[in-house]
Amino acid sequence: MSEAATESRSNATEYTVSEISGALKRTVEDAFGNVRVRGEISGYRGPHSSGHAYFALKDDRARIEAVVWKTTMARLKFRPEEGMEVIASGRLTTYPGKSNYQIVIDNLEPAGAGALMALLEERKRRLPFMPRVIGVITSPTGSVIRDIIHRIKDRFPLTVLVWPVRVQGDTTAKEVTAAVNGFNALTWDGAIRQPDLLIVARGGGSLEDLWGFNDEGLARAVAASRIPIISAVGHETDWTLVDFVADMRAPTPTGAAEMAVPVKAELEATLANLGARLSACTSRHLDRKRQAVRAAARALPSPDQLLALPRR
CATH class of the missing domain: 1.20.5 (Single alpha-helices involved in coiled-coils or other helix-helix interfaces)
Structure with missing residues (x-):
């Protein structure tokens, strides 16, 4: 080795481990203080008892550790899941104790088709925790209305208003639309109080039987309703347009009643x-x-x- 090379090496700046780790941390945070990273959630763990969530973002060639603090988790508009493709906004930082780096996420959005579903979910309203009046739009006869009233009575007795409609046939969409608009037209201080929550319900059936709930006018009326709506049309495997635009979908009419009210004895x-x-x-x-x-x-x-x- 030449004398010049030896002298150059001996003149190199000497760092402690903490000093070099601190310098790397500052460099990474200064260069990547605000980034957007697209990747797939892997190894999702959380939220922990602390309220924080930990996972990694990965693609086909690399991965980066990620953390979402408790306060940020509370603001997220959807729940992260394993394998979901997302766009994460945040800042990069290093963890000197393990010589690795991670992204501290400030916001998380679904990517691709999931982003459209997230926008749809964002539009939906929360159901009231303890409604005083519930409006039910369904046939006045049959097991559906009996099951709903029976379950509400068992869980938390309150006032149930029934708007009778045909739930099968050519007039179904028109009648259910009129019922949704009619409940919304009521006032809080009128002779009949406006409900705090609506349930649109029907038992199971074929695609033809449920077709009235795929009507565009009905879907628009449900979406425009000022009163939160639970859709309980058909069985769990049956889907209609009303299910997508309603604020909540129940697998069965009985399930809708359980979503609508808490259990009084438990409270x-x-x-x-x-x-x-x-x-x-x-x-x-x-x-x-x-x-x-x-x-x-x-x-x-x-x-x-x-x-x-x-x-x-």
């Missing part, structure tokens, strides 16, 4: 448990305050000691 038990915990917590808090007052009182002189000098 009462939860409230009783929370009340007991609150009472116990308040009692412990007061006990600690009493102990603190007693401890402070022991450090104070007695009234006799305080008045001894004035007496003299």
Whole structure:
């Protein structure tokens, strides 16, 4: 080895492991402070008890570790799943403890066809947690309306308004559309109160039997409804246009009733448990305050000691 090469190597800057790791971290974060990465979710783990989610984004030649913090997970408009192709926005950073790098995700969007479905889901409204009035659009006879009313009565008794319609035949679409618009035309303070939630229901049948629920006018009425709607048309394997535009799809009419209301007995038990915990917590808090007052009182002189000098 030449003397010049030896001298050049001896003059190279010397770093500690922490210094070189810190320099790499700053370089990566400065160069890739805001990136969009497209890839497939692999090894999805989460959300953990901490609320964070961990996975990797990969393509056919490489992979990058990813993390979604709890606060970001709460803002996501869809739930990440194994194998889903997504577009992740965030920043790259390194983890010196393991000499690797990862993307800290600030936003996550489905890619391809999934993006269209995400936009559709974004339009949908949340169902009210505890509705006071539920409107049901279905045939007034048959097992469907009996099953819905029976399940609601078992879970959380409340007011159910039934708008009778034909659920099969040439007039089905027209009648169900009129029912959706009619419920929306009601007011909260009218003689008949506007429902907080609507259920459009029908039992199973052939494609021809369910065809009225594929009507464009009906689909537009359901999509425009100000009242959240659960679609319970047919069995779990049956799909109609109403299922796609409704705010929630139920596999059966009975399932729609279960989605519509919580179980009153479970809520009462939860409230009783929370009340007991609150009472116990308040009692412990007061006990600690009493102990603190007693401890402070022991450090104070007695009234006799305080008045001894004035007496003299």
